[in-house]
Amino acid sequence: MWPHFSQGNAVTLLENGAEFFPALASSIDHARHEIFLETYIFRDDRIGQMIADALARAAERGVSVSLLVDGFGSRDFVARRMDELLERGVRMLVYRRELGRLLLRRHRLRRLHRKLAVIDGRIAFIGGINIVDDHNTALPDHPRHDYAVMVEGPLLQPIHDSTRHLWELVAWASFRQRLRLKDTVPPRTDPAGNVKAAFVIRDNLRHRRDIETAYLRAIARATDEVVIANAYFLPGRRVRKALTSAAERGVRVIILLQGRVEYALQHMATQALYPALMRHGVRIFEYRRSFLHAKVAVIDGHWATVGSSNFDPFSLLLAREGNVIVRDQAFATRLRERLEHAMHDGAVELKPPHWRRKALLTRLFHWMAYGLVRVAIGLSGYANERLPRKR
Known part of the structure; x- marks a missing residue:
């Protein structure tokens, strides 16, 4: 039956960046083998620098770090920080870097809007929160209101598969054969809770x-x-x-x-x-x-x-x-x-x-x-x- 629901998951609700970013940064800092991170907006602000530095530190201690960002939503970050992250060992790809002049062509408007991270195949973050300081708005006293979830358990299998598949697809489309994946950490799918999720x-x-x-x-x-x-x-x-x-x-x-x-x-x-x-x-x-x-x-x-x-x-x-x-x-x-x-x-x-x-x-x-x-x-x-x- 579609969609396929799996039993035995732990799903934790995270409200706003105040709950999301510390949880994400801590998971990155504790990663031992592998990190995948996808985002539409990765901004070079206080939060963006914190997460970028955590990714770079992980790469420097030997963790395989794969960062995929959208070429429109993260274009300023790509211009300012991509070379530095590559030098520090982060594997980075840009989804549809060029918009082109004819902005209304459908293939130019297809963007990477997912906000997703998988760490060591054991924990995933999914939601609507970009890598951006949610107080950096016209109303700095009140953050953007948003949600994400932290997932553990059998649901890691389809999440990990999807993340790996998209990375491979973008690497192939970008002719970055050297960034094709070889071996990845098998996701941990043993029960972690009692939540049914898809x-x-x-x-x-x-x-x-x-x-x-x-x-x-x-x-x-x-x-x-x-x-x-x-x-x-x-x-x-x-x-x-x-x-x-x-x-x-x-x-x-x-x-x-x-x-x-x-x-x-x-x-x-x-x-x-x-x-x-x-x-x-x-x-x-x-x-x-x-x-x-x-x-x-x-x-x-x-x-x-x-x-x-x-x-x-x-x-x-x-x-x-x-x-x-x-x-x-x-x-x-x-x-x-x-x-x-x-x-x-x-x-x-x-x-x-x-x-x-x-x-x-x-x-x-x-x-x-x-x-x-x-x-x-x-x-x-x-x-x-x-x-x-x-x-």
């Missing part, structure tokens, strides 16, 4: 819709509550229909979205969808205390996911993504509590009357932004994909 990815071949399909199945089966927190939200018709259908059959559907304007066009395009969702009973909260970067969900108190995939065309149609799905009441309860705290502490619920009172010109701007996003996706070659239409 690893799902999105790529451009066999797993194009795996993450989206996992969400759709869980939402379709929901009987009580669907809670989704998403940084960038511009779902296609199937996802939007699943959410509104769930709300219409009496399921509480709550969506926590970015309330701070980070990318104005996408933010306005997302807001164009609010009225139709709210008319069907979907509750929408905007997180305004800081920047929301989460990509998580809890359904019916026992199904949860944490990963890198947003509900937007970039994640669902173009990027390489990775999510962990957990079927465990204790884990789901913990994540639900943290989301509830975030909504209570830093979010505002939007009500239909508020949007009905918006000036006609403002509503027009929202739909113009939405139309521009649709045009951009169409020009990139995805005009026939299932993007939402104005209703």
Whole structure:
């Protein structure tokens, strides 16, 4: 049965960089054999320097360190730090280094958006947190709000396999034969806990819709509550229909979205969808205390996911993504509590009357932004994909 769930895992929720970065750095410092790290953004700031130095120290003591970064999200880091890391023994590859002049060509827009690390084949980190100081924003007193998980147990097998496969693929595509892998540490798959979990990815071949399909199945089966927190939200018709259908059959559907304007066009395009969702009973909260970067969900108190995939065309149609799905009441309860705290502490619920009172010109701007996003996706070659239409 897909996706394949394994029993006997330990899955620990990590909230924000305050919990994630110390755990990652400590695991790197204690590594003895092998480190794989993939990330979309690796910034040369306080946190980036800390993790880069930890990787270099590991390489200098004989650990095989393989770092894969995206050529767009980490382009400044590549320019500033790659040569130094290579000199210190870190094996480093860049996923699609060149964007080219024709930015809307689909193959140029396919990015490495996963945030994933595997250390000694015994512990993995997966989530939405990039290697960047999450206090380095326009609101430095409050960090970006995000989540990751630390995984031990049988789930290390598919995670390790996927990480190794992607490294080999990029090495081959880059003609870096000297960076092809020979032997790697076999993952430790003995039971480490009692959590049932699965690893799902999105790529451009066999797993194009795996993450989206996992969400759709869980939402379709929901009987009580669907809670989704998403940084960038511009779902296609199937996802939007699943959410509104769930709300219409009496399921509480709550969506926590970015309330701070980070990318104005996408933010306005997302807001164009609010009225139709709210008319069907979907509750929408905007997180305004800081920047929301989460990509998580809890359904019916026992199904949860944490990963890198947003509900937007970039994640669902173009990027390489990775999510962990957990079927465990204790884990789901913990994540639900943290989301509830975030909504209570830093979010505002939007009500239909508020949007009905918006000036006609403002509503027009929202739909113009939405139309521009649709045009951009169409020009990139995805005009026939299932993007939402104005209703």
